[in-house]
Amino acid sequence: MKSGQMANKILLTYIVADILFVAMGAVEIGFAVIVNNVRDEVPSTGEEAARNLLYQRFPLSAGLVNAIFVFATFALSIPAIIIPTRGWLKVSGVMVSFCSLFTMIVGVYLWVLTLKTKADMSEQWNVQTSDVQDLLQTNFACCGYFNSTSPAFVTDDTCPSPAAAALMRGCAAPLTSFANIFIDDIFTALFGMVGIDVVLILATACLLKDRKEQERFRHIDEKAGFRSF
Template sequence: MVDKVLGAYVLADLAFAATGGVLVGFSIIVKNTMNNAPVDGTEAVENLIYQEFPLTAGIVNGILVFVTFLLTIPAMITPTRGWLKLSYFFIVSSALFSVILGLYMWILTLRTKEDFSPIWDKQTTQIQDLMQTQFACCGYFNSTSPAFVTDSTCPSPAAAALMRGCAAPIASFVNVFVDDLFTGVFGMAGVDLALLLATACLLKDRKERARFRYIDAKVEGRGM
């Protein structure tokens, strides 16, 4: 008969390992591409926001997930509870790590408009041009603060004065963009929680089985 408790644990464990792959893969890809020249304003903003992300911490967390997964393999194939207990503490550590990463990303959305201002100031006129064109705006807070970049969207001071600043549309875009990402990170923490529950259930199941084996052994011993 299929051991349903162990089966649930294996499924949760595989999902847990998959989150590690996502963390490492996403972080490495972004680290390798975020400094590339953007083709439009949306990509420019994404690359700039990526540079504020804790990507190295994401890689470390992904590696922690893989180490934990390796610890769960002997926990699955041996009937004892020692490996399970050890992996439990590693799963808790990974879950806390994921929650911290998610909270860090969420904090980035609290003052997006103000925090993006110094980032805007550091960009070249070409990057500012891309963002002005993409979001149909001139300057950051307004056309004079800081001064807009002359382009097809903002061809003159008079035309630029009639346009909105880029702060509001960029902040709105960044908040939606980052919201989706940190929701995904919190979802990974949810997978961690599912594995913790599966581990607790498997620990209880093995404890019960060990107790019944002990009782059976005593009964057989008396029968002899």
């Protein structure tokens, strides 16, 4: 009786981890679709402009592919739950491991972006319209990118003249700080998803071991029944 209860707990743990796994896949695909739709919109505030610049550097295609793998893996896990054998479960476990590695790679990619944010955003700043630069200067209270002359600031209420602009900081520091905090939150969430993947991998291993034990006892019972016959 205790063995049966333990088996049920292991299966229940696996099912809960599997549901969390596919929920994270839904979050990932939802995020990728939403970001893909808004990243090229005309911003109305400096924060929106900065956010869109960051979104344009995100590996959204990789995120969509990873989410598709997550859903495919979840689909494979359904027969693994229903059929009390180990074949489907092993395939599902391999797929979960692949998804975990994929998610970690995307997270590491975003982390690497934070190491070169200042240089990357400098290139993006140079190709923005004066309206976008105006929004950024106003929101982050700065003039120009590195300073008011490199590149030259856009004349607006924050930077009304060269003399006033020279007294203001460049936008590189506040933009970089904003970008790093924003990206940190994203890749931390991705590493959290990897944590859920690891829980599912451990639950898969436990369920595989339990089913192997059940198969062994079943074979023993079959042999015993044959001999008694």
